[in-house]
Amino acid sequence: MARHGTRTAWPPTLAAKRSDPLQAQHFRFAKRDTGTGALHCFVLDCSASMLARGQLALAKGLLIALFDRARAERVEVALIAFGGAGAELRFGPAVPRWWNERWIEPIxxxxxxxxxAGMARAAQLLEAAAxxxxxxxxxxxxxxxxxxxQWPARPRRADHVTVIDCECGAVRVGRCEALAQAWAGECLDAQALLA
Structure with missing residues (x-):
């Protein structure tokens, strides 16, 4: 989420991470030549299925690392949480504060x-930013x-899409990978990022 970057450069990020758990200081970003920085809109699935095997806790751990990195680099982020009957903006767009863990953990x-609903809210936010x-x-x-x-359309103002697949267990549906492909984005396994 560097001001000069538009997307995570995963090979250098994973090289920096090595066998350690993924932390904010491991993230590396692709350079960009134009524009005024990047906005990162995080959309978090808070449904009951995310509680089954600790997937929500895993996702929140990754979010804390990303928010800490954004704070260190003064990059704006937004967080939308969806679950139950709707979606709500929980943060931003703004530069995160130092107490990220305190408010992300209790979600x-x-x-x-x-x-x-989550994608519709993200589309509104990205449209306003554009x-x-x-x-x-x-x-x-x-x-x-x-x-x-549900199979929503890709928000048209998203320049780059990353789907973090939090699915775990013996039987995997694989919808995150399919969704990333449909949205011309990349899909990353959340467990592999923390391995």
Whole structure:
């Protein structure tokens, strides 16, 4: 989430991480030549299925690392949480504060998986950001296990999409990978990022 970057450069990030758990200081970013920095919109699945095997806790751990990195580099982020019957903006867009862990950790989960509501809220936020600064890169991150029957369209103002697949267990549906492909984005396994 560096001001000069529009997307995470995963090979150098994973090289910096080595066998350690992923932390904010490991992230490396691709250079960009134009614009005024990037906005990273994180969309967090807080449905009941994310509680089954600790996937929500895993996603929140990754979010804390990303928020800490954004704070250190003074990059704006936003967080939208969806679950139950709808979606809500929980943070930003703004530069995160030093107390990220204190307010991210208590975010609860339960209920259904209104992915369409989460993506609609993200689309509104990204559209507003594009109106304010058309040259600014807009990166969408979806943290989910993919356990939903909804298949929303990619928010059109997202310049780059990363789906963090939080699904775990013996039987995997694989919808996160399919969604990333449909949205011309990348899919990363949350467990591998923390391995």
């Amino acid at each position: 609860g989960g339960g209920g259904g998986t209104p992915l369409e 109106r304010r600064d058309p040259a600014r890169a807009r990166h969408l991150w979806l943290f989910s296990d993919g356990r939903t029957t």
